[in-house]
Amino acid sequence: MPQVVFPLDSTKSFTDQQIVGHNRWHWAIPAQVEVKPGDTFRVHCREWFDGAIHNDDSAEDILNAPLAAVHVLSGPIAVRGAKPGDLLIVDILDVGPLPQEDSGPLAGQGWGYTGVFAKQNGGGFLTEQFPDAYKVVWDFQGGVATSRHVPGVSYTGIVHPGLMGTVPSPELLAKWNAREQALIDTDPDRVPPLALPPLADSAILGSLSGEEFDRVAAEAARTAPPRENGGNQDIKNFTKGTRVFYPVFVDGANLSVGDLHFSQGDGEITFCGAIEMGGFLDLHVDLIKGGMETYGVTENAIFLPGNVSPQFSQWLAFSGTSVTLDGVQRYLDSHLSYQRACLHAIDYLSKFGYSPIQAYMILGSAPIEGRLSGVVDIPNSCSTVYIPTEIFDIDVRPSADGPTQIDPGVGVPTASAGS
Numbered sequence: 001m002p003q004v005v006f007p008l009d010s011t012k013s014f015t016d017q018q019i020v021g022h023n024r025w026h027w028a029i030p031a032q033v034e035v036k037p038g039d040t041f042r043v044h045c046r047e048w049f050d051g052a053i054h055n056d057d058s059a060e061d062i063l064n065a066p067l068a069a070v071h072v073l074s075g076p077i078a079v080r081g082a083k084p085g086d087l088l089i090v091d092i093l094d095v096g097p098l099p100q101e102d103s104g105p106l107a108g109q110g111w112g113y114t115g116v117f118a119k120q121n122g123g124g125f126l127t128e129q130f131p132d133a134y135k136v137v138w139d140f141q142g143g144v145a146t147s148r149h150v151p152g153v154s155y156t157g158i159v160h161p162g163l164m165g166t167v168p169s170p171e172l173l174a175k176w177n178a179r180e181q182a183l184i185d186t187d188p189d190r191v192p193p194l195a196l197p198p199l200a201d202s203a204i205l206g207s208l209s210g211e212e213f214d215r216v217a218a219e220a221a222r223t224a225p226p227r228e229n230g231g232n233q234d235i236k237n238f239t240k241g242t243r244v245f246y247p248v249f250v251d252g253a254n255l256s257v258g259d260l261h262f263s264q265g266d267g268e269i270t271f272c273g274a275i276e277m278g279g280f281l282d283l284h285v286d287l288i289k290g291g292m293e294t295y296g297v298t299e300n301a302i303f304l305p306g307n308v309s310p311q312f313s314q315w316l317a318f319s320g321t322s323v324t325l326d327g328v329q330r331y332l333d334s335h336l337s338y339q340r341a342c343l344h345a346i347d348y349l350s351k352f353g354y355s356p357i358q359a360y361m362i363l364g365s366a367p368i369e370g371r372l373s374g375v376v377d378i379p380n381s382c383s384t385v386y387i388p389t390e391i392f393d394i395d396v397r398p399s400a401d402g403p404t405q406i407d408p409g410v411g412v413p414t415a416s417a418g419s
Contacts, residue, residue, distance in 0.1 A: 001042065002093075002282050005033045006074040008044035010098065010106055010278075013051070014072045015204060021074045021258075023204040024220030025176075025229070027167050027250050030207055031078035034252070040093065040284045043074045045161070047107040047278040048259045055111050055137050056413075057149075062115040062272065063133035063415035067122050068202040071163055071223045071232065075256025076206070079285050082253035087291030088166060088246040090255065092306065094282040095159050095240055097140060097262065108278030112138050112145070112262045114365045115272035116357070120417050123192035124271035126339060126360065133415040136361045138262065138275050145262055145275055145365075150358045151409040152393045155263045156310040158367045160238040161281060162259035162274060163223065165230030165301075169249040172228060176221050196222040228299035234274070236264040236367060239306030246301045247292050257281060265363055266370030266385075269342060273364030310367055312388035316396060318345040319373065321380040331379045334372050338383035341370075345385055352396060353405040357412045366391055 008017055019032045035041055047053070048071045053061050082088060102110040116134040119127045138145040146154045168176065180195040187194055200217035208216055226233040230246055238244070246253070260281075264274035292298055320340025322333035330336050342363055349359035367388065374382035389396055394404045 006043040026220035031076040034078040059135040059413040059415035073256040073258040076254035078252030086248040087288040089286040091284040112275040112277035125269040163232040164257040167254035237305040241306035244303040265368035270364030314389040315386040334381040337381040
């Protein structure tokens with residue numbers, strides 16, 4: 001096993017660890033460990049809510065999820081000799097749930113979860129159709145996930161980190177904060193909000209303390225969105241065997257990682273939409289000196305996907321166009337057309353006995369393929385969502401016999417802000 005450079009004790013909270021990570025992006029957060037180009041090492045990662053979500057049949061924990069505290073990230077990890085303008089090469093050699101811990105109270109100890117946030121606490125891709133909080137718990141066995149809350153489906157894991165990235169420079173951080181605040185100012189009372197500004201409440205900033213902590217907490221960027229440094233990209237193909245080339249903005253690069261997923265569909269459309277878990281990553285790092293200019297990678301990482309994705313041979317695909325549910329035409333709106341494709345898939349699966357929220361949870365957590373199929377044929381963008389038919393215990397293809405009815409079981413735990 002590679003040397004563990006960022007260990008986590010499952011019996012302690014994230015802030016009580018031997019090495020404390022962070023949940024904000026800021027150039028002044030000190031690196032907690034240092035590695036060298038060519039090193040191979042292991043990093044432990046806590047589930048993104050640090051144990052706030054439980055293995056039970058209630059969605060109250062999702063309703064009251066502490067979004068201000070996410071993501072709890074392992075890092076920063078400095079790479080010796082890295083300078084601004086370099087490309088940091090990160091190879092994902094292995095990734096999985098918490099090793100040797102197949103049962104316990106933390107997601108990753110033999111189980112994980114998928115959630116939908118209430119509209120008043122984060123919302124999601126289809127928040128108008130699903131405005132309450134919902135939770136599905138998944139059990140892991142033999143690399144496969146099944147759930148008492150969504151019967152009749154099973155997924156082979158496509159395990160990956162949802163979040164990995166380098167630290168922004170002071171100039172880049174200032175750019176993020178300015179442009180995101182400008183967006184918020186266009187509709188400051190919107191629910192959910194248009195963006196998340198710096199927030200000192202619940203900030204975790206590694207070893208910083210005192211006045212320096214207060215200064216950084218007031219400036220540091222939230223980790224929710226992807227940005228030029230990588231960050232929370234939620235790319236399901238960041239599996240074992242992936243090689244990522246990250247732009248370096250500060251001395252040491254200061255790599256951080258977290259938000260591990262057992263499985264996820266393209267788009268992570270339920271927001272807390274993957275099968276969330278804690279676990280480990282084995283990484284190898286190297287540098288391409290001056291690589292940002294050499295390869296034109298001045299922002300946003302490029303990567304070679306891993307080669308361990310589940311192999312499916314049969315798919316059922318649904319399409320959608322950029323027309324709203326009440327018939328309003330939008331111009332080449334691919335976000336809307338993907339929503340419509342997903343809603344068509346939910347309507348279809350509901351004919352087999354699944355509740356709409358069960359179908360939505362399948363789309364968020366299963367390894368679906370989402371595609372922009374047409375972005376030039378004015379006025380309608382066309383998006384498609386492909387569902388692997390092999391994940392179902394029944395045949396979900398259309399036939400003259402009609403849809404087979406599944407037993408929906410106990411259903412999806414739900415909590416409403418008004419309950």
